[in-house]
Amino acid sequence: DTAVSQTPKYLVTQMGNDKSIKCEQNLGHDTMYWYKQDSKKFLKIMFSYNNKELIINETVPNRFSPKSPDKAHLNLHINSLELGDSAVYFCASSPPRGGLFFGPGTRLTVL
Amino acid sequence: EDKVVQSPLSLVVHEGDTVTLNCSYEVTNFRSLLWYKQEKKAPTFLFMLTSSGIEKKSGRLSSILDKKELFSILNITATQTGDSAIYLCAVVNDSWGKLQFGAGTQVVVTP
Secondary structure (H helix, E strand, C coil): CCCEEEECCEEEECCCCCEEEEEEECCCCCEEEEEEECCCCCEEEEEEEECCEEEEECCCCCCEEEEEEECCEEEEEECCCCHHHCEEEEEEEECCCCCCEECCCEEEEEC | CCEEEEECCEEEEECCCCEEEEEEEECCCCCEEEEEEECCCCEEEEEEECCCCCCEEECCEEEEEECCCCEEEEEECCCCHHHCEEEEEEEECCCCCCEEECCCEEEEEEC
16 A cells, blocks of 8 residues: 555653654655644644755754655654653655645654 | 634534635745645545635535635535544645645534
């Protein structure tokens, strides 16, 4: 299946821990994103990579660090997790013509 | 400051009713406007609109863009309970496809 996939789908962890979320797309898109959706269902862009190069870096704490080993993967590493980091994190990719293809989301709960 | 505003924030209708969702925007370098349907976690793509006055249809859903008045509407006719979801509007305002989302409209269709 051609899609954007994320792992894990659910992540429950303690404050202060470090965790990573992985994202892969097999759609051949050059651009990938991380979005954060908060409890109010509002989606905010965090990062965007185009062909492994960081092109958008919104105002995000530097505890969040994206890594793109190749254009099909964009991982998100979070250090020293805080309660406010609890949210659903969506990975997405887009073709040159526009539109977004979202992954299934990762629900992060920080206790 | 760029903004995307959706209205209403929520509505409840009976099966068979028609709903109209609104999305207005003020962004620089507008490129396209997208509608998404979000059930549970991951939004699914509905429409991408780039030209004024051209209606896009998919089954009971249709959407149109007015670039002069800076808004779009999403219509759902003969609603079904499966249409219950949050409908997200997003605007692309740069060449990298960065989306700016509205807060969404929650639609509840009752039997």
